[in-house]
Amino acid sequence: MARYNPKETEPKWRKAWADTEVFRAGPPTPGVPKYYALEMFPYPSGRLHMGHVRNYSLGDVVARYKRARGFNVLHPMGWDAFGLPAENAAMERGVDPRGWTYENIAKMRAELKELGLSIDWSREFATCDPAYYGKQQDWFLDLWKRGLVYRKESIVNWDPIDQTVLANEQVVDGRGWRSGAPVEKRKLNQWFLRITDYAGELTDSLKTLDRWPDKVRLMQENWIGRSKGLKFSFGWASEAPKGFESGLEVYTTRPDTLYGASFVGIAPEHPLAEQLAADPKVAAFIAECRKGGASEAEIETAEKIGFDTGLTVAHPFDPSWRLPVWIANFILLDYGTGAVFGCPAHDQRDLDFARKYDLPVKAVVLPPGEDPASFQVGGEAYTGPGVAFNSDFLNGLDVEAAKAAAIARIEEQGQGKGATVFRLRDWGVARQRGWGCPIPVVHCAKCGVIPVPKDQLPIVLPDDMDFSKPGNALARHPTWKDTTCPDCGGAATRETDTLDTFVDSSWYFARFTDTESAAPIDKAAADYWMPVDQYVGGIEHAVLHLLYARFVTKALADEGMLSVREPFAGLFTQGMVTHETYRRQNGEWVEPRAVEFETEAGSRRAKIAETGEPIVIGDVEKMSKSKKNTVTPDEIFDVYGVDAARLFVLSDSPPERDTQWSASGVEGAWRFVNRVWNEFDSQPAGPAPAPVADPKADELRAFTHRTIKGLTEAVESFRFNSGIARMYEFLNKLKEFPAEGATPAVLGARHEALSAFARLISPFTPHLAEEAWARIGGEGMVVSAPWPEFDPALTQDAVRILPVQVNGKRRGEISVAAGAEPADVEKLVLNDPEIARRLEGLSIKKVIVVKDRIVNIVAG
């Protein structure tokens, strides 16, 4: 018996797949069911890590399973290739970002191919290919024409390390998502995509994404942040400031509390505040407000400060009631109208502010069970349900009814309207970087900002940018930006900002449907393949990439380039790959491969293998270079083969949860691979004996069919770890029926079991599956074999062993024919001497028989 040797079999089968081009997607053929499986494409860092192995193995299981189910499968791969790491490498090592990137792609492509993925490599592209980003410039111009692109001077998030602008989504806890540096505010001319035009649809259609994790949908819903309320204008009680003659517009979600108003507040950046800044005292106050940082901690602890402008407005329901207008640091310019009315009794921020500046606090919502005469608001605002009081025409209405009544009255008075407001801001897409997709625009002193005519696309990056210092290498290129104006023909300069790399990744899935098309997207191909049926990637993109991609899909659909309005029908977000950490006594991190373990008195100890120095076993954390708790895929492939690595990374945890890599775990997977092979190898060659009725063979057959059923259900529902657990059980069962000395009937049942087994493991350990399939004389390659079907009749045992409970405790068992009627079972049970003994001295009150499952006797 030969040992299983992945070093021989794995390359052999990969070559066989490549030679026969089995993974090339078939042509779009209406009527032929399609399946588009996609994993988030990688950034070409140059090294494959275990997270990639997990991500692409998960997607590969789906793709291979659907192939076996007869679908025309599209499973492509590409590279998210623009971005800062290339510039950093260029700066640090003096290399060319383009060369660095393509070299990395070559390395990673080789590693990914080693994983044995069922990828259609003929469709591969990188976002830094001019053939790709030129098409991106093409549709960018279309969106501009549609009014979805605009340029505006605005305050932006500036990352001082990466020296570039960041979108709101890319600021995490006040820090840049890549650099981790505290983000600064800067005023810049910026390019924006009007994602807010789609805010309503982006929220509403989340409901239709029933194969997305609830968690991601919830996060997007919170991010978009729709709220319903009222926008209205206060009329001036004092003299109207210039330009604000029509009043001061505010937004509120609590119009029911209008009678509790005690002041009106505006943001320090509000145009009215800026106008008032002519007064040095106001200017000084505004400067004071800017001082505070944007970090979470600073916002959290920032004290509320205000400045009374001396202006007053009239209450909309009582013109004689004057409210002071304050500038306040806690009011955000870019939410609502940048101005609010303060109702201290029912809003904590307003209350803090009112207490500090001694403004009135008047309760107007009465909590259930409180007495209107005695109810008071102290240090805590009341934001719960209740009925309006102290509120004239609103008195007695509950919160919702009072809101509606207040909105109706304001609308009647022509002072405002019910309004929906979103937290979502427009997407700032310009980046001051050289290694990105150039924005196809020309600046002309005479004609202004002019789009590049489409026949001049692609606008290609120069080959000779200087990345030796920080900043925008494209902007400092000596000649690239010099051009002529497409309109007047005069001298002009090119836009030197490039697009956020999240633009690159917001449509690549559509380009994959036809990578050769002259148009950015071939409509017919996209109509056949889109949407992506199953998308797999990390949860970290829940509100970045996944929101942008949805927006761009909708925008391109409105442009007529796509028929679908949602890109990803199914989404799966996988967990991270973690590993124990190890440190020397001095705190220095130690790599796992240098560590050796021993178990002593039940506790596990670690030491450095070479020196015997004791090592502290630390927390389990995400694999990272800084903590040295990484295991590289190639070292694992080298020892155990690709299949064992794939199997382990899929078997250990539910795919959506973090999985812990361990040396012993992958060894277990490796042993499984060998034991599986041994079962195949011990099966005598030659045709399988014809099935004959035989109790022993039937037992194995029943298990086989139950396993097919169980694994199929597990794969369909993305519970790959449970599915693999069933494979382990199947193997254990198979070992109860060894080939040696088996009857022809059992050998026949074994053959059936092995034939199913080879196909069932093929999505997980595809190389082993091919070898096993060939060993038992399977037709063709297992990748092209149909998924095994189960016979429902065979998944049932003829005889059932029912546990017998007395008062809910198991007291024995009884075997009956499957499907035996409860009445008959009851008789059998009561006649059973063992059970009768258990019931001595008790009187039977009730007997519950659940068909084919259990018997419970209630006795006392």
Next chain:
RNA sequence: GCCGCCGUAGCUCAGUGGUAGAGCGCAUCCUUGGUAAGGCUGAGGUCGGCAGUUCAAUCCUGCCCGGCGGCACCA
């Protein structure tokens, strides 16, 4: 503070309204011409805690405890 997820064997995790499972680890034994190995057998669980519903709860409901994640001055 708000929202969500998780808690089952020593470890990592399956599972189910009705007999508690796998891998790893551990113990015993066998093999020592699959050998930087292979195999047999076994021990090990108040299914986080308390209460409720039920003939029956690890599973359903409520409360609590512990761990993790997201959001957070969004009016």
